[in-house]
Amino acid sequence: MKRNLHTKLSLIMVLTILLLIIVISAFLIRGVETFYIEEFYTQMQAFFGDPEISRELHSARRTDVRTDYALLGELLSVYSGRLGIVYGIRHYYVLDGETGAFLVGSETPEGGAFRVTPNVLTALGGAPGNSYSRRLDYMDVALPVTTADGNTYIIQILDTKQTASDLSSNLLAIILRTAVIGLVLSVFLSLVLSKTIVIPIQNLTRAAERVAAGDFSRHLGTPAQDEIGDLAQTFDNMAGQLKETVAQLEQAATLQKEFVANVSHELRTPLTSIRSYAETLLVGGSKLPEPTHQELLQVVVGESDRMTRIVQDLLTLSRLDGQRQSLSIESFSFRTAVESAVRAVALTAKEKNVALDLAFPSDLPRMTGYRPGVEQIVLNIVANAVKYTQAGGRVTLTAYTDDTRAILEVRDTGIGIPAEDLPRIFDRFYRVEKGRSREMGGTGLGLAIAREMARQVGGDITIDSVLGHGTTVTITLPLEDIYAT
């Protein structure tokens, strides 16, 4: 991957530089040529347009020793500075006005063969020739001049454009040299650049591989403040969330397994005793004395009742785990709901000789919610308080409210809960003393159900206990059920 990205970057840079060089050279070379050509024609116009010079040219007159055209040649030679005459590059010629034949010039054309240019042809026609074509490898002007002797000649200034092409090739050489340096630099730069991109990507790839293998331990940290940095940050967040989800799933799976094992165990115990008692009845049959017979049947009935309770509790729990059905929400007095739950255990309390006190302020507000749910919560807690309190003990219910919640404290002077059991006390099927709870008809699901129900409506249950002294359970419920709105 590294080489790939590097190659791509290098290629992009090299191509960009090459393209840039081609465009720049084309513009520069054309620019130089255009400048040179324009310069030539401006110079020619300035020279031939000068009335002084024009007058001098037209007043050439033959003498004893010189022809008029020789004089023209001499004049041009005198002005060769202004005309920019350079040997081998720019020349002046004086040609015959009728045939265009070479007469004199800054140099004699090679082999005497003179090139008749389109401008010379125009001048032969009597008009000044100053047209230009890029296709030609020279540029020239040709001007017909009539001397004082009445002879017509053509003055031609011809430039081979050598200077322009020399300049262009010099420029090209410089550009090429710069290009080579640029190309080397760009390859090096792309290497550095690709490294700054590739290394974080490699880190990300490795991190992704680690996460895929289930290792969430390492973080990428906070790298560069760019898009790749953002990606790394997002990746870290994602890995963190994934880690949490995996942990939750694992925990849920463990709980599920534990729960199934517990349910099986809880149901197997009564079933085993039902089976063994039924067997005794079957084998013993009518030989058993009537009281024993009666006793055995009582146990069978009692155990099946317990199974029914467990199954009922499990059904309640599974309903709580699922979507909350559209329960009938109503407005009711919190006090009345608590009282009706307390009434359900009043007889048991009386039989056990456990005192039940209700300490309620007179102005308890009304609640909006699912009344049977609230009663079930209170019942589970108060029933426990009565169940785990010895004869002569006391269960006290205190209620108060703040703006949004009703708080019910159920305090008992019972056996209490060992501190080490408190953290797990709300777990399904958790009991402090399995044997004793079962004897008392407990399923180990009462607290779990009560807290689940309270939490579902936005409330909670907490428990506080001192072993041997008693337990206080605090139920907090919203005055307005979160499902009420």
Ligand code: ADP
């Ligand atoms: P159970 O049906 O066994 O009572 P719960 O879920 O209601 O199941 O309670 C779980 C365990 O918590 C009980 O087995 C008991 O050991 C303990 N417990 C609950 N309430 C009290 C209490 N008020 N005093 C002492 N122990 C309690």
